[in-house]
Amino acid sequence: MTKTDFPPSILSRPTYGVLSPRPGPAHLLIADGAGAGAVLDLLGAADAGMAGGSHLIYLPGPDGTDRTAELAALALAQFHRAPSFAAALPRLRKVLGDAHMGVQIYLAGSEGLIGQAQREVMEAGLPHDAVQTEHRGSWVRRVQCVHCKGITENVATDPFLCSHCGLALFVRDHYSRRIAAFQGVNIDAEDPGSVPPPVEKFR
Amino acid sequence: MGLTFKDETFREDFTFFNSPAAIRRFPFPFPEDSYMYSVNMEPHVPGRPGSVFEKTFDVDEHYVAEMRERARVLAEDPLRCQSLPHMTLAGWDLLELIMEAKAREYPDWFSLQRDGNRWHWINRPLEIEQTFTFLDETTLPCGPMEYITRQTQGDFSLQDQRNDNLWMDAGMVTTQADWSLDFDLGMNFFEWHAPVPLAHEKQIFTRALKFLMNVQHGAPARRFNWTMTIDPLLDTSPENYPKWGPSRATLTPENVGRRMHLRVELQTFFRLPRSNALAFPIRCYLIRFEELATQPKWARRLHRVIRDLPDELAAYKGFLRNKPIMVDYLAQFDDGTPTSPGWWAD
Numbered sequence: 001m002t003k004t005d006f007p008p009s010i011l012s013r014p015t016y017g018v019l020s021p022r023p024g025p026a027h028l029l030i031a032d033g034a035g036a037g038a039v040l041d042l043l044g045a046a047d048a049g050m051a052g053g054s055h056l057i058y059l060p061g062p063d064g065t066d067r068t069a070e071l072a073a074l075a076l077a078q079f080h081r082a083p084s085f086a087a088a089l090p091r092l093r094k095v096l097g098d099a100h101m102g103v104q105i106y107l108a109g110s111e112g113l114i115g116q117a118q119r120e121v122m123e124a125g126l127p128h129d130a131v132q133t134e135h136r137g138s139w140v141r142r143v144q145c146v147h148c149k150g151i152t153e154n155v156a157t158d159p160f161l162c163s164h165c166g167l168a169l170f171v172r173d174h175y176s177r178r179i180a181a182f183q184g185v186n187i188d189a190e191d192p193g194s195v196p197p198p199v200e201k202f203r
Numbered sequence: 204m205g206l207t208f209k210d211e212t213f214r215e216d217f218t219f220f221n222s223p224a225a226i227r228r229f230p231f232p233f234p235e236d237s238y239m240y241s242v243n244m245e246p247h248v249p250g251r252p253g254s255v256f257e258k259t260f261d262v263d264e265h266y267v268a269e270m271r272e273r274a275r276v277l278a279e280d281p282l283r284c285q286s287l288p289h290m291t292l293a294g295w296d297l298l299e300l301i302m303e304a305k306a307r308e309y310p311d312w313f314s315l316q317r318d319g320n321r322w323h324w325i326n327r328p329l330e331i332e333q334t335f336t337f338l339d340e341t342t343l344p345c346g347p348m349e350y351i352t353r354q355t356q357g358d359f360s361l362q363d364q365r366n367d368n369l370w371m372d373a374g375m376v377t378t379q380a381d382w383s384l385d386f387d388l389g390m391n392f393f394e395w396h397a398p399v400p401l402a403h404e405k406q407i408f409t410r411a412l413k414f415l416m417n418v419q420h421g422a423p424a425r426r427f428n429w430t431m432t433i434d435p436l437l438d439t440s441p442e443n444y445p446k447w448g449p450s451r452a453t454l455t456p457e458n459v460g461r462r463m464h465l466r467v468e469l470q471t472f473f474r475l476p477r478s479n480a481l482a483f484p485i486r487c488y489l490i491r492f493e494e495l496a497t498q499p500k501w502a503r504r505l506h507r508v509i510r511d512l513p514d515e516l517a518a519y520k521g522f523l524r525n526k527p528i529m530v531d532y533l534a535q536f537d538d539g540t541p542t543s544p545g546w547w548a549d
Contacts, residue, residue, distance in 0.1 A: 010397040010398060010403075011393045011394060011396075011397040011403065012390065012393075012394040012395070012397035012398075013397070144386070146383055146386060146441045146442060146444075147441075147442055147443075147444070147445060149282075149385070167445065172398070173397075174386070174397060174398050176386050176387070176388075176389070176390065177389065177390075178388060178389040178390075179386065183383070183386055185441060185444065186444055186445045186448070189444045189445045189448030189449065190448040190449060190451045190452050190524075191449075191452055192449060
């Protein structure tokens with residue numbers, strides 16, 4: 001088990017649990033990278049019947065981890081390997097729109113994947129308690145620049161340069177579920193030019 | 204009503220100042236010589252004549268200039284006003300609350316005539332006249348919350364109450380103490396207060412939430428909050444921090460009295476009747492240190508409050524780097540004599 005232990009933080013910072021099988025007519029699983037391990041553990045712990053009611057959407061992780069072959073071997077009712085979250089989105093929205101009462105949703109992998117998938121679930125109007133999450137693998141963050149509003153994916157260092165406007169941003173733990181991102185704030189606003197060297201904080 | 208609305212600015216040449224009458228009615232937020240977070244709620248009932256508590260929504264000499272400033276901020280960044288789809292009814296509730304209060308309490312400036320759902324609103328200071336159908340959005344130039352808060356001083360957030368929490372699902376935020384409505388929209392009470400230091404440990408937000416969820420229609424409440432701002436800049440938004448942040452490095456012993464402002468938030472809380480949402484107006488009052496020093500009690504007390512404030516709070520409020528200059532300036536007004544109880548000027 002590679003369950004992540006995050007250091008204590010502020011109340012807007014998301015926390016994650018461990019996936020566990022729940023009874024339901026249908027199971028939607030969305031995972032990236034090392035989240036494959038959580039999916040394998042989940043199905044290993046479940047009744048034999050769960051695989052026949054499961055739809056898994058899987059994409060490679062931000063660190064390149066790709067366990068497609070192991071997941072394909074699970075023989076789920078539906079398995080889709082997408083190259084990116086953006087590419088998976090039309091399918092995900094269709095599946096969420098078609099979902100019936102009682103569907104169980106399982107999200108596993110990076111924070112960016114979990115946050116964006118959770119936002120889609122919320123926007124589809126599905127109940128919050130139908131969703132379980134488990135973080136695995138990379139800690140890289142999805143960060144919104146509070147100044148230009150652009151989102152930089154896979155941020156590993158603090159500070160970092162906004163990929164849209166180029167400002168040097170420090171990464172807060174303050175997190176918006178609606179935007180599915182942490183907040184980045186200009187670090188040298190008061191003393192332009194004095195940017196401390198970036199430290200790799202989120203691997 | 205012998206009040207003249209001032210023509211003044213809150214950016215660039217910063218011509219804002221308080222008249223002697225505005226200084227005397229300033230809501231000084233410190234009832235004692237020291238400060239720590241507290242829930243400090245009291246009923247929002249009419250207070251002393253002439254004070255900022257006299258009316259439900261205080262209209263002062265800065266009204267017209269503040270509304271002009273709000274329009275400029277919104278033109279530059281429309282994301283400062285947002286309302287999630289389920290909050291439109293709360294917007295109508297707010298419009299009704301403000302229009303009724305202003306027409307009743309300031310009849311020389313505002314008028315509201317109702318013929319069933321057909322309403323006729325006149326705002327004389329802003330030269331606005333509008334006939335519209337209550338609860339029909341197509342009869343206003345913009346949504347109801349935006350419409351009325353473009354005509355009312357202070358920021359506004361509308362909180363939806365569900366699942367034993369308050370959710371910030373709508374707001375008009377252009378005079379904020381460095382928080383982003385766009386980022387915080389949709390958060391619950393604990394999430395949008397998450398970055399505040401020390402207060403969570405003291406259970407401040409747990410108790411405040413319990414209080415706020417029980418605010419009843421017709422029984423509003425109020426409290427103060429405060430921070431410091433260099434120059435009379437209303438829009439201290441995180442969005443524009445790269446523009447105003449550099450000013451923090453320009454404070455000197457020579458200019459601190461003129462440029463440093465105590466920024467007071469008068470927060471009020473109203474239960475709205477149709478939506479059961481909570482309206483949370485956050486009214487900002489600015490006063491420069493020089494103006495404040497004309498009231499000896501306030502200057503003495505502010506010196507003690509700032510001098511003894513924990514650095515963690517000064518850092519969160521954004522003035523840690525300038526605290527020594529501020530304390531040195533204020534010290535000249537503190538002869539060590541006691542201050543009288545309460546916050547009213549002597």
